[in-house]
Amino acid sequence: MSEEVLDVAIVGTGPRGISVFERIAANLTAEPEPRSVRIWLIDAVELGAGRIWRTDQETCFLMNTVVGEISMFSGVSDGEPCRPGAGLSFQQWLHAQPDPALAGLGHDDYAPRYAYGRYLRYVYDSVVRGMSGLGEVVEVVGKVTSLREEGNSYELRVSTADDDLTVTTDAVVITTGHAQAELSKHQCELARFAQGRAELRYLSGDSAADLDIPSIAPRTAVGVVGLGLSFYDILMSFTVGRGGKFKESIDGAMFYVPSGNEPWIVAGSRSGLPIRSRGRNQKGVTDRAAPKFLTSAAIGRLRERSLQHRGSPALDFDHDVLPLLQAEINYVYYTTQARAQHGPERAEAVAAELRTLGPGLARWREVAVRYALHDVEPVDLDQLSRPLHAKRFNSGASLVAEVRRILRADIAEARQGNVDSPLKAALDAIRDSREVLRHAVDFGGLTPRSQRADFLDRFGSRTSSLFTGPPLERTAQFLALIDARVLDIVGPDAVHGCDAEQDRFFLESPAVEGSRRYCDVLIDSRIPIPGLVRNTDPLMRQLVAERMAVGFVHGDAEEVFHTGALHITPAERRVISADDRPHRAIYALGIPTEGVCWFTQIGNGRPGVLTSYSRDADVIALSVLRRAKSNAF
Known part of the structure; x- marks a missing residue:
């Protein structure tokens, strides 16, 4: 090893941060004379899991990818101890767990989110151990509030529970994941309406694990906006999380046994339907069909x-x-x-x-x-995604009958498999x-x-x-909760707002007569990509304010589109400043780049398959190490 130490900071240690960390360590291991490296691992919530996958979540929150398709190691296990570049897949790790509920999960099952957080911690710890002899790992629990160039280095200010500290590095990788967004004008109106009335509450813009759901009293009328994956987490927290039970009748139909601690829930969205079930998985890890036309x-x-x-x-x-x-x-x-x-x-x-x-x-x-x-x-994708569009219903009962028909058909298709x-x-x-x-x-x-x-x-x-939907059991549970009168739906093109005369929130659908429902708690379950304009993260605010970063603006003679994503170089994912200059060694990956890149929410690789998830991490890892070797910093 050379005596000179390369300092690299990874800001955000959820899946994307771990993937870069793992590839840096794997590439160092492969070098005959690796450079001595000090890696600063910084996370505001939980090192090795981040906020979205933190390990203290409710057990009823499920992933929406089957366990057999998930790995965070860039290479498969070879029977040797797990290390950077080779390790257990999620399924292999689950089978080694002492908890029978986890060890018994099969290739095509869906694991609790907290279990994936634990697996991420396992991979993270394995990479930390793998860094022994290659360099130093410094772990910091805190929020990065600023990043500035100081000569040939970068200085990060980090706010921790005890103090503020300064970290000086040669390279910085930003993998901060989901940040909260500023409230929109309409959301601000809803929040102000609730602030003036002690009995009302408005919650929005965060995952179910971070919303104050437990404090909502039983029998409270709760409105939920959005019927996506986060909606299901909220629904499960209000039901299974409060002691309710889903059971099957003799004929196999699912029904719900309330605990008495549930609120009354009413929900709505543009489509009027929950996100559809994924088909029962029948594919192996490598069974994805090669495209025939879209190549x-x-x-x-x-x-x-x-x-x-x-x-x-x-x-x-x-x-x-x-x-x-x-x-x-x-x-x-x-x-x-x-x-x-x-x-x-x-x-x-x-x-x-x-x-x-x-x-x-x-x-x-x-x-x-x-x-x-x-x-x-x-x-017909449009018809499938919005089958209630342009339909009109003379009652809530007729709406529910149509929704039940659509979802039962969806469950039947999902049971056949993908x-x-x-x-x-x-x-x-x-x-x-x-x-x-x-x-x-x-x-x-x-x-x-x-x-x-x-x-x-x-x-x-x-x-x-x-x-991108949940396992089919979630759709069956949705119908069971409607039958148990724990859940109600308002219909398509749902609107929500404040009713000053009633001193309550409301949800309603213009397509359903008499659909207006009043509630005392309103939860917006939609999780927006905040972009750079509405981002509340102090690091992103500082980078934009001081012109160290800029949003990617896509324009031509016809239109200019402000994507809200960090402007980065395609080859190395280096962040581009406001004067159109790529930084020497500031990189970004994942959610902050959503808009330049598509579908960055993916939080895992696949065992034995080289996907863009691992390739993107490797691109950054190789760029950091090659630039260090050639003194390109």
């Missing part, structure tokens, strides 16, 4: 064509990318329908014809007719295509207008509810 090569050809015709390689999502994605979805749908109706040989014949025809769906209908695929129409159900298999094709979608949309890959309007506002906001 990196196809994206490259589209960029060449766009450059020739439009003078820019930026793509139009609806015109260029979506047709290829729809072909991927419907290729799986048609071939799975053929297998279900006529067997595997017919499915292969259909697949061969569709590949020959190419991605134009207009000609695929002829194939369906010729091969006797009865009642097979192309998958291979055997034509619909769930087709929707899973979106997950299988995410890597190529990133290739198409990241770093200004779309035109500004198309990124904002087509991809984020329409496709992203609607279709995420179709393929």
